[in-house]
Amino acid sequence: MYIGHFGVALAAKRFAPHTSLGTLFFGAEFADLLWPILLLLGVEHVRITPGITRMQPFDFYDYPVSHSLLTTAFWAAVVGIVYYARRRYWRGALSLGALVLSHWILDFIMHRPDLPVWPNGPKVGLGLWNSWAMGVALEVLTFGIGLILYVTSTSAKDRVGQYAFWSLMILLFFGWISSLFGVPPNLQSLAWGALTMWIVIPWGSWVDRHRAFLQKNKISA
Secondary structure (H helix, E strand, O other): OOHHHHHHHHHHOOOOOOOOHHHHHHHHOHHHHHHHHHHHHOOOEEEEOOOOOOOOOEEEEEOHHHHOHHHHHHHHHHHHHHHHHHHOOHHHHHHHHHHHHHHHHHHHHHOOOOEEOOOOOOEEOOOHHHOHHHHHHHHHHHHHHHHHHHHHHEEEOOHHHHHHHHHHHHHHHHHHHHHHHOOOOOHHHHHHHHHHHHHHHHHHHHHHHOEEEOHHHOOOO
């Protein structure tokens, strides 16, 4: 999954209004932000195998640190605890932990059985990537719902909050579209391309500072 992860992060803003959107993006994308680093270090491995699924050409045969259920749960706890220690905001900590874990759950729906339950353990996945119609529909639906929840929970304070926000959403959407039709020439290009996703963290934080959370959407603590 690609933009669906961002949709979940956008939706989480309603539950944790004092947590930056960039931080929520970090939680939702934590596994995919960690993965290219481990790939470049030779800790995890992938093959480019066109046709392995209908939507993606990647054989994720070895990524136990970033994408096993057990390690994802560990990272979720670490991210949530570190955030709470720094911010003392339990809604944000719970949201971040849940977002880190949600990445594995959404990937489980999309991936073929290549997600390890624990390192060197059994691998699972429902394989929605083998259906263009269902895969695209789930991505768009998840992203769309999250976007609607964020937009109806916040309002732009100025032009940055309006135009920079929508520019980011367009970038994410068309980045996803391009990933459906482009195959990287080699693993180095794949890893370095994946690392560019880090840009959405400061970008999300920047635009979020220029948007106001609407009082009517506040949830009592």
